[in-house]
Amino acid sequence: MEIATSPLLTDLYQLNMMQAYLDHGEVETATFEFLVRSLPAERGFLVAAGLDPLLDYLETLRFSEDDIAWLASTGRFKTNFLDCLATFRFCGDVHAMPEGTIVFGHEPILRITAPLPQAQLVETRVINLLHYQSLIASKAARMVLAAPDRLLVDFGLRRAHGGEAGLMAARASYIAGLAGTATLLAERLWGIPTYGTMAHSFIEVHDDEATAFETFASSRPEHLTLLIDTYDTEAAARKVVALAPGLEARGIRISGVRLDSGDLVALSKSVRHILDEGGLGEVTIFASGGLDERDLARLVASGAPIDGFGVGTCLATSSDVPALDCAYKLQVYAGVARRKKSTGKATWPGVKQVFRRYGPDGRMAGDAVSLEGDAQQGEPLLQPVMRAGQRVVPRETLATCRQRAADNLARLPDSLRGLEPKAPYPVEIAPALSSLADEVDRRLGLKAPAAP
């Protein structure tokens, strides 16, 4: 059974609610929106990602005979529900911000309009796919801003939370501007460039380090990067210098060396010096080892002569912010706007659009969240991507998404480009939206309307 596409990869309550909706004929059209409620203090902006895998999920969501037989065997569900699952096809409409779009709190990233049971069923996986990829694209974008001219490579698969996470981290971070990944399956699936050096074990297998370098070089002469921190980094750099002429004579050029531990500022400087003195001025220095964007910024600011970074655990787990306060919330059912008012978790009702304005310098100047159709200035960010369960725009290449992220990052206000956001980006809740919220609250007989 494939986990990623199983319709049972959902919360039990989705099926319980579907059963109840079917029992009571509550199958009118509903609109749900996926959004991040408020940004964590560590993030000045987010980058939307994960749409294309989500559309694949929606297009192919099916309950197999086995799935239905198993659901029947649990004794929890009635025939009307099981019959409905047998022919289930997602036939809703989807509007979304394209992948690579910069997004802020309270802004819907995706909107699903479908018969209520369908729109409800997909909730869990909608959040699961969009949250994680947007989380990682956002983390990766900070790394790109922190080390703009360095080669950045995702090394995160091993400590990512499971296989799908590792794979999706490669995808999301590539969209956000990383050069590539170590994860081979990401190259196979999406053509993301892969990078690979060697592990400490390769060095340790050999009785001496120089032999290890030479052995590896003779088998893997392309993009040859030697790992030099297994025992004594500077000594290893001198071995690299000593080996270079012999390799050169065999037509093998050393491309780079990699540091994975120790004081990277001091070591990169001394290694650079050793390499330069040894005539290896073109050999690059690549560093890794638990680095996050603050480390990258610090290393860049220190003048450490590091040409590229492998970023692993901090990237693939978004270690400082491993989750966002996101939700997939009902906005309209049967033509009537809805909202919840739970303390600290209220949402704005209605079918929304996000309008983005730009200043004369082309930079982002402010967003307005309003109702779809409201006459707001600015570029509407949510676009139709699926109608009646079918994609209405061609599948975007990752290159397109990546270019969009780069364009978006270039238009980010200076106040948001640093690792500590200087001022929150202005996101206005338009009057049309506040009025609708008041109206919903009056209808529900709730107390004075409160801003979410």
Add this chain to the structure above:
Amino acid sequence: MEIATSPLLTDLYQLNMMQAYLDHGEVETATFEFLVRSLPAERGFLVAAGLDPLLDYLETLRFSEDDIAWLASTGRFKTNFLDCLATFRFCGDVHAMPEGTIVFGHEPILRITAPLPQAQLVETRVINLLHYQSLIASKAARMVLAAPDRLLVDFGLRRAHGGEAGLMAARASYIAGLAGTATLLAERLWGIPTYGTMAHSFIEVHDDEATAFETFASSRPEHLTLLIDTYDTEAAARKVVALAPGLEARGIRISGVRLDSGDLVALSKSVRHILDEGGLGEVTIFASGGLDERDLARLVASGAPIDGFGVGTCLATSSDVPALDCAYKLQVYAGVARRKKSTGKATWPGVKQVFRRYGPDGRMAGDAVSLEGDAQQGEPLLQPVMRAGQRVVPRETLATCRQRAADNLARLPDSLRGLEPKAPYPVEIAPALSSLADEVDRRLGLKAPAAP
């Protein structure tokens, strides 16, 4: 293509190293060990998990014709390597701590002994599977200790890092002692009990809350838990009281109510009062909403009358510690012990065993890490689980793993039972191991041996 079982779900460098090993006939037996180097300050102990899915991976690891054709098309690999992949079967031996075992820093959790290229190839997925599940089992165990007599349910799928993570979190947290999960696929795959209530959207769809409760009750009368925080929690509790007699007359008993926001101490007390006054003393109160183990401990200590908790994001992302400092390290190759000495990342060489001693009260009293075969007191924790690529012990049920975790937790010293560990658990590096490390260092011509 199924992600979870793809042999390409690995780092490019594993294949690069395999190519080099094959080229040079470096196919002698290697032993690698998976361990967490040192525990984070927030964890006094860890719980090993993930072994059974890893053994499945090792048993079924195959390169399909498609995989090999694609690898060939990259132009990176030679025929000797591609031919080797076509017939690849993992044929190594595996020793491991059984799932549910409590483990500390520097203690190998798993050991793989196999021809070097095989043992190297599997590194990425070994770490990926064991790290995440042990991370989550460890987090879940803290929750169990913090709220020992409450019903604890995993609600983490939506914000877990991808689908596999959500599923594995359900599994690992059940091993550690949670009562179950909301993730339906975990019930299908492993028989883990599932729990489900209702979402706010279900309430909002209906024009009034009481109608929503009644509609849901009539379709889902079993284990009926009503979500009462959508608008006004106390008012909703009074609606529950008002509805109960009518439902009772139809044979429907309200099992519980759920709070998902607000001041859970105050609200649980007032809701308890309302329910008790209304004759619903047996209706339980279930709480959720971004809770971690510190929240659980605080709520329990406050006397909040909460019978159970849904734990989601904090559990499935292990939010305070989203990754452990773990590694899969070469210990022996071709009969010779190996170690790396990278700053801050040195490991102890040799094929190791962990010996656990217990005090007269049956509690864990101290561990010794030594060489396999060393005459140490205590219970050896690493057991043979696979030989020549085949399981040598029957697949354990989750019930067995769960019982082991419960037994282990019961034997934890008091100093480690609180959320703030009072003193580190004593893990001794036995003289046999230090001697071997010295010997390896002398052989490598390294400076004075340093403790890892």
